Amino acid sequence: MRRFLLVASLAALVSAASAQPDSRSVFGTRTPLLAAGADAIRAGRYDDGIRLTIQGLESEPVSPRLKAAALANLCAAHAAKGEADVAIDFCDESVELDPRNWRAYSNRSYAYWQKGMYAEATADIDVAASLAPGAPQIREIRGLINEKTLLPRVTMENRQ
Numbered sequence: 001m002r003r004f005l006l007v008a009s010l011a012a013l014v015s016a017a018s019a020q021p022d023s024r025s026v027f028g029t030r031t032p033l034l035a036a037g038a039d040a041i042r043a044g045r046y047d048d049g050i051r052l053t054i055q056g057l058e059s060e061p062v063s064p065r066l067k068a069a070a071l072a073n074l075c076a077a078h079a080a081k082g083e084a085d086v087a088i089d090f091c092d093e094s095v096e097l098d099p100r101n102w103r104a105y106s107n108r109s110y111a112y113w114q115k116g117m118y119a120e121a122t123a124d125i126d127v128a129a130s131l132a133p134g135a136p137q138i139r140e141i142r143g144l145i146n147e148k149t150l151l152p153r154v155t156m157e158n159r160q
Contacts, residue, residue, distance in 0.1 A: 068098035075107040087111040102131035
């Protein structure tokens with residue numbers, strides 16, 4: 001289920017960090033490797049996506065926002081592979097370049113969740129929610145965090 005949630009979240013990761021969850025920019029003819037990397041990641045071919053994205057970052061002209069989006073994609077791919085520490089590093093770099101990149105916060109939140117770092121995961125998902133309140137990925141990741149952090153409460157009635 002977690003992999004499904006992350007793969008579903010990846011469909012929106014090609015945006016250049018717009019505050020609108022459904023606003024996407026397409027990696028086009030100027031960045032074919034980044035486009036191919038994003039497609040591979042969305043398809044669940046994480047190793048191919050990582051390789052293509054890194055090649056694109058090394059050889060294609062990219063703006064800081066586009067680089068931030070590509071780094072968020074690398075973060076998502078590594079998190080999907082269970083490589084939380086590597087994912088967090090890529091998200092850190094993405095957020096440095098574009099502090100309004102809600103996907104980087106969302107992806108980093110998921111990586112923190114994988115490591116059991118629930119306070120950090122909650123802080124990042126809160127930032128993501130402030131930037132893109134309607135994004136379904138945010139609700140999904142918040143649900144994962146809540147499953148681990150909220151204690152069940154039972155109300156009992158004493159009928160004497």
